[in-house]
Amino acid sequence: MAKFNENYLNLKESYLFSEIAKRVNAFIKENPDKKVIRLGIGDVTLPLASEVIKSLHTAVDEMGKAETFRGYGPEQGYDFLREAIKDYYSRNGVTLDLDEIFVSDGAKSDTGNITDLFALDNIVIVPDPVYPVYVDTNTMNGRKIVYLNANAENNFLPMPDENVHADIIYICSPNNPTGAVYSKEQLKVWVDYALKNNSVILFDSAYEYFISDESLPRSIFAIEGAKKCAVEFCSLSKTAGFTGTRCGYTIIPKELVSTASDGTKMSLNKMWNRRQTTKFNGVPYIVQRGAETVFSVEGMKQAKEMINYYKENAKIISETMDKKNVKYFGGVNSPYIWFECPNNMDSWDFFDFMLNKIAVVGTPGAGFGENGKNYFRLTSFNNKENTVEAMKRFETLF
Numbered sequence: 009m010a011k012f013n014e015n016y017l018n019l020k021e022s023y024l025f026s027e028i029a030k031r032v033n034a035f036i037k038e039n040p041d042k043k044v045i046r047l048g049i050g051d052v053t054l055p056l057a058s059e060v061i062k063s064l065h066t067a068v069d070e071m072g073k074a075e076t077f078r079g080y081g082p083e084q085g086y087d088f089l090r091e092a093i094k095d096y097y098s099r100n101g102v103t104l105d106l107d108e109i110f111v112s113d114g115a116k117s118d119t120g121n122i123t124d125l126f127a128l129d130n131i132v133i134v135p136d137p138v139y140p141v142y143v144d145t146n147t148m149n150g151r152k153i154v155y156l157n158a159n160a161e162n163n164f165l166p167m168p169d170e171n172v173h174a175d176i177i178y179i180c181s182p183n184n185p186t187g188a189v190y191s192k193e194q195l196k197v198w199v200d201y202a203l204k205n206n207s208v209i210l211f212d213s214a215y216e217y218f219i220s221d222e223s224l225p226r227s228i229f230a231i232e233g234a235k236k237c238a239v240e241f242c243s244l245s246k247t248a249g250f251t252g253t254r255c256g257y258t259i260i261p262k263e264l265v266s267t268a269s270d271g272t273k274m275s276l277n278k279m280w281n282r283r284q285t286t287k288f289n290g291v292p293y294i295v296q297r298g299a300e301t302v303f304s305v306e307g308m309k310q311a312k313e314m315i316n317y318y319k320e321n322a323k324i325i326s327e328t329m330d331k332k333n334v335k336y337f338g339g340v341n342s343p344y345i346w347f348e349c350p351n352n353m354d355s356w357d358f359f360d361f362m363l364n365k366i367a368v369v370g371t372p373g374a375g376f377g378e379n380g381k382n383y384f385r386l387t388s389f390n391n392k393e394n395t396v397e398a399m400k401r402f403e404t405l406f
C-alpha cells in the first residue's frame with residue numbers, strides 16, 4: 009500500500025465559504041421574500057474590459073489559421089507579455105531583466121508552488137489573520153509555521169521581532185483580509201531583517217493596482233536590497249478582472265542566491281525556471297495576448313476605471329463605518345474593509361446577526377485566523393446599487 013502524505017491530516021477543515029453558503033441558503037429558504045446582498049464576495053463582478061476582449065478575439069482567430077496557430081509556448085511566458093510586464097515595472101521605477109519574470113496562471117498556484125524550492129526544516133512566518141493558502145501549502149509539506157500577531161495595536165501591519173528567527177516570510181500588501189498596506193519605511197525594516205537573517209520574503213502584491221496613494225509601495229522591489237531577499241507574486245485577477253481568465257506573474261531576481269550545505273551556489277531564479285519547465289506548460293497564448301493588452305495605455309486606463317468603481321464602493325462602506333463610529337482598517341488602497349464586530353460579538357455571531365437583521369452577507373474574520381475571531385470583512389466587489397442598499401441597512405443594524 010502506498011503511504012499517503014500524512015501532513016494532510018494536519019490541515020484544518022476549510023469550511024469558511026461552505027459554512028457561509030449553508031447559513032445563507034437556510035436563511036433564504038426561511039425568508040424567500042427578503043433580498044440578500046452579498047458583501048462577502050472575494051471575486052470580481054465587472055466583465056473584462058473591451059480592449060482585452062478585442063485582443064482575446066484576435067488571438068482566437070490566430071489560433072484558427074495555420075500560419076498563426078500556436079502550440080506549446082515558452083513555460084516562462086511569451087516575450088511579448090514579459091516585455092509588457094517589464095515596462096510596467098520600469099514605469100513604476102523598478103528595473104527587471106526579462107528572465108526574472110515568469111508568467112503564471114495566477115498568484116494562488118505560484119504562492120503554493122514556490123514551497124517546492126525550500127527545505128522542509130525552514131521556519132515559516134505568516135501573519136495572523138492571513139490568506140489561508142500560505143498556511144495550508146506549508147502544512148502540506150510539513151513545515152513549521154510561526155504566527156505573527158496582526159492586530160489593532162499594530163494597525164494589522166506586524167513588524168519583525170528581532171528575537172524570532174524566520175527563514176521564509178509571507179507578506180501580503182495590500183492585505184487580504186485586512187486591507188492594510190505597508191509603507192516603504194516599514195517594508196525596508198522587513199527587507200533589512202531578511203538580509204540580516206538570510207531569510208526570503210514571499211511578497212504577495214495581488215492587490216497592488218488598488219493603491220492610489222503614490223507614497224505607498226506597489227512592489228517590494230521599490231525597497232533597496234529587496235532583490236537579494238524577495239520574490240514577488242502578482243496577478244491580473246483583481247487588477248483587470250482575470251479571476252476566471254487566469255493570468256499572473258512571479259518575479260524572482262537573479263541576485264537572490266544561497267549556498268548549499270556542500271558550498272554550491274544556488275539561484276532561486278534558476279531553480280524556479282527548472283521547476284516550471286518540468287511541471288508547468290505555460291499559460292494559453294490567447295490569455296497572454298489578453299494580459300499583454302492590460303499593460304497597454306488603453307488597457308491600463310480601462311483597468312483603472314474598474315478598480316475605481318470598486319474603490320467607490322469601498323468608500324461608501326468606509327463612510328458608513330465612520331457614521332456608525334466603527335473603527336475599520338483598509339477600504340482606501342484596497343477592496344477590503346476590516347472591522348471589529350460591535351458589542352464584543354464573535355465573528356460568526358455577528359455574521360448571523362447581520363444576516364438575520366438586514367439580510368447582508370459578509371465574511372467572518374475567524375476564517376482567516378485566531379486574530380480574526382472578533383473581526384469581520386466586507387468587500388467592495390458587489391455593484392454600487394447593492395452596496396448603497398446594504399449600507400443603508402447597515403446604518404439601522406445597531
Ligand SMILES: Cc1ncc(COP(=O)(O)O)c(C=O)c1O
Pocket residue numbers: 050113114115116117139180183184212214242243244245251255256
Ligand atoms: C492575497 C491573495 N493572493 C492571491 C490570490 C489569488 O490570486 P489568483 O486569482 O491570481 O490566483 C488571492 C485571491 O483572492 C488573494 O487574496
